[in-house]
Amino acid sequence: MKILLLSIAVLCFVSCKKEVVQVSIKEDVAFLSSDDLAGRETGTKEELMAAKYIKERMEAIGLIAKGQAGTYFQTFTFRPSTNPHEKVKFIDAGDGTTTGTNVIGYIDNNAAKTVIIGAHYDHLGYGGQGSLHRGSLEVHNGADDNASGVAMMLKLAERLTNQNTGHNYLFIAFSGEEMGLLGSNYFAKNPTVDLSKANYMLNMDMVGRLREDKALSISGVGTTPLWKQILNSNNTGFKLVLNESGIGPSDHTSFYLQNIPALHFFTGQHEDYHKPSDDHQKLNYDGMKMITDYIFNIISDLDASDKLVFKKTKNESEEVPRFKVALGVVPDYLFDGVGMRIDGVSEGKPAEKAGLQKGDIVIKLGDMETTDMMSYMKALTTFQKGDTTKVVVDRKGKRVEATIVF
Incomplete structure (x- = not known):
């Protein structure tokens, strides 16, 4: 009202x-x-x-x-x-x-x-x-x-x-x-x-x-x-x-x-x-x-500036790896530390079932170290639906290991 x-x-x-x-x-x-x-x-x-x-x-x-x-x-x-x-x-x-x-x-x-x-x-x-x-x-x-x-x-x-x-x-x-x-x-x-x-x-x-x-x-x-x-x-x-x-x-x-x-x-x-x-x-x-x-x-x-010179940039979207599975998390795209920080966990998805939490920082997925968003996405490309693997997260300074079923 x-x-x-x-x-x-x-x-x-x-x-x-x-x-x-x-x-x-x-x-x-x-x-x-x-x-x-x-x-x-x-x-x-x-x-x-x-x-x-x-x-x-x-x-x-x-x-x-x-x-x-x-x-x-x-x-x-x-x-x-x-x-x-x-x-x-x-x-x-x-x-x-x-x-x-x-x-x-x-x-x-x-x-x-x-x-x-x-x-x-x-x-x-x-x-x-x-x-x-x-x-x-x-x-x-x-x-x-x-x-x-x-x-x-x-x-x-x-x-x-x-x-x-x-x-x-x-x-x-x-x-x-x-x-x-x-x-x-x-x-x-x-x-x-x-x-x-x-x-x-x-x-x-x-x-x-x-x-x-x-x-x-x-x-x-x-x-x-x-x-x-x-x-x-x-x-x-x-x-x-x-x-x-x-x-x-x-x-x-x-x-x-x-x-x-x-x-x-x-x-x-x-x-x-x-x-x-x-x-x-x-x-x-x-x-x-x-x-x-x-x-x-x-x-x-910029009010009194000359016209800005346009410059072409690299298309970063073309470099994004294609993957068939997902953890079911919202990544923190503003995180600039080592790893991929989780900003949200979706209900009923692999991450929630594995006990992952908002604020966890994924530092290893399977056999691959995840140092940033790109390495995290590359790690995802190695899995198929139905695969099981280990994930390691940094949770408030402590290493926590969990099992992920995609």
């Missing part, structure tokens, strides 16, 4: 006033991840409710509509595929098709260069193929994934109004990310602004769970030679985990493929990832403010 009342209050606050209004990050997240929006699955009426809310927030901030035909919306239609290896094609609407909706706003400073700031707002609805939940159908609210990124994007839009006028700013809430980066892919190929003027793109996806050690992953730092200098010089206390590749499982990839320098900000996976328990009460709002300030300072530092 409290969420419903908050939703009504925020919508009224946004839509009933003409002046620029201040809505907190927490209020935006609470609305977008409420049960009323039923998980914001692409093409549903609830996703359209979220799109309308974001549009009204953009309008209240004073952003110019930059979608199709003078609106804030850019729609795209496709036929969903059950084959994950089959490329989705954009087609005309018809039987069996789904229509997603990007929401796009613009700050026009009459500048020669444009910064693109994006975050996807769709999620999994009641679950589906991407869900890690076992049991009855439940709303997957997606507070961290990715109401968090949308709320930070809107806060940056508020702060950039009449500031840092050396660039124009394009803000995009993408649909269809969970189905294969569809919204960003469509926009990149059907842009509503001149992409030759795009200086760089910033993507925020899962930025709501900053940990005590303040570990912040930033991918795409190899897409221009200047990124590392800018990111480090503006760092105000983050433990930065920097990744070179411009290709990854989020919307920055679509812009990298258009030769635009792009970054992805990410605070790490967790045991609520793609589950109904990804709720707004679990987010670190102080951490989100800290990241928002950091991104704003990066933008400010």
